[in-house]
Amino acid sequence: MKNILFLVLFIILNSLGLAQQKPINIYYEKSNDGFDFFASNKEQVPYTVKINFQQLENLSSDSGEKSFIRTIPAQSSSVKVLEMRRIKEEKGTSFDFNFLFTIGDASLIVDENYPYLLPYKHGKRVRVGQGNNGAGTHKGINAIDFNLEVGDSIYAARAGLVTEVKQDSDIGGNAPKYEPYGNFIKVYHDDGTLGSYVHLVKNGSLVKKGDQITEGQLIGISGNTGWSSGPHLHFMVTQNRDFQNFTLPIKFLNYEDELFIPIESKSYYAFHPGKPDFEVEDEFQEAAFEGKMEPSSLKGKIEFDTKEYGDYVLIYVDNGMNAEMNGVLKLQLKNLISTKNLPYKFTVPPRTRMYLLALSPDDNASSFGYQLSGEFK
Structure with a gap:
């Protein structure tokens, strides 16, 4: 029974180890007068590492620092990143370190106008x-x-x-x-x-x-x-x-x-250089929509519908009934301005889709929205 339990635990630990593999590995080898530290990067992009020594006994780098930042090239192995040398020959050595890593080469200059x-x-x-x-x-x-x-x-x-x-x-x-x-x-x-x-x-x-x-x-x-x-x-x-x-x-x-x-x-x-030219909508002019009517796509019912035009939301009424309908459009607005006074009363001919009004953002730095309801008779 003990052997079975041990085997199960061994499998779990190995599974966790595989799941937590890191793109960067830092390791060291003993040299004649100290230790050499190496890095490997299995990824296809460079990584930047920071090696920190919490405890360092009778060892020192050329700079005398205890924290070091290095860039590890993409898909590289056994890159020497640091040398620690013994200070006094007659004394023993010891050290304790950890490291952080992040994607990218920290020495690169960001193109702010790309x-x-x-x-x-x-x-x-x-x-x-x-x-x-x-x-x-x-x-x-x-x-x-x-x-x-x-x-x-x-x-x-x-x-x-x-x-x-x-x-x-x-x-x-x-x-x-x-x-x-x-x-x-x-x-x-x-x-x-x-x-x-x-x-x-x-x-x-x-x-x-x-x-x-x-x-x-x-x-x-x-x-x-x-x-x-x-x-x-x-x-x-x-x-x-x-x-x-x-x-x-x-x-x-x-x-x-x-x-x-x-x-x-x-x-x-969206403009992607090298692609064909495309038509750009003119600035919204309400007069261009006023009075325009088109056949209804509905049968036996009437409803509102909307269409985006640039930064505007256009609101239409679509009357699929066989009779003229009178209605009132009601709107609750958040950071939007209506081009018509609300509530808005209208009359729509039978079997006709008709433009009513438009909504535009009141504050370009704020979220916006609306709730729409209406009455017909």
Whole structure:
């Protein structure tokens, strides 16, 4: 019975060891006059390590320090990172150390004006649901939430190497407990920054770890997994400095070849250089919509519907009845302005879809929303 218990414990311990393998290994070898320390990096990107000696007896480095930062090249082995030499020949030696590691080369200079591409289809216009330091989940964080729908395509905002992919989850919800379930793609850039594309659908990654991707490449499918109040793509770029993770206020390229930082509640066309020209909607002019009517697509019922036009939400009434209908549109608004006085009374002819009014953001730095109801007779 004891042998069986021992065997089970041995298997469990080995399984845990395999699950906790690290990308970086630091080890040492005895030399003629001290110890040499080496590092191995099994990953395809460089890592930065910090070696700390808590206890050091009769040993010293050339600098005399007890803490050392080194960059370990990608896919390298037995890289000598440190020499510790005996101080007095007649005395014994002892030491105790640990180490931290983080992805990237800390010596690289971040390109603060790199022209990132908007990470959705060329020519597609998408609203920003939450911007840098947003009042929702972005407090103290530089990140952009693009209001993509489930199933929308995700394109690489910058070239790089895929370092990590998670795509096994179909769980999501509007609470912190769902954060571990968010699917994502992480991409290492050549200036040491790391781009993260988050909330993908299950099996929604079209790339795998180790893939070298190009700017504008189709890489994934948007979803609603993890800590999410609704379908969107969370995009964020980080840099590790002094073994701390910092989010960066990156800049994107627009179709006028200008750099900009997206603003919450505004919408933007994705422009991917080298792709065909696309039509850009004119600025919203309500007069162009007033009085326009079209045949109803409904039968025997009447309802409201909406359409996004740039930064505006257009509200229509669709009368599928065979009689003229009078109605009242009621709206509860959060940080939105209506182009008409509310509640709004209207008359819609039979079998007709008709424009009513538009809503525009009141404060580009705040979240917004509306609740719609109506009465008909």
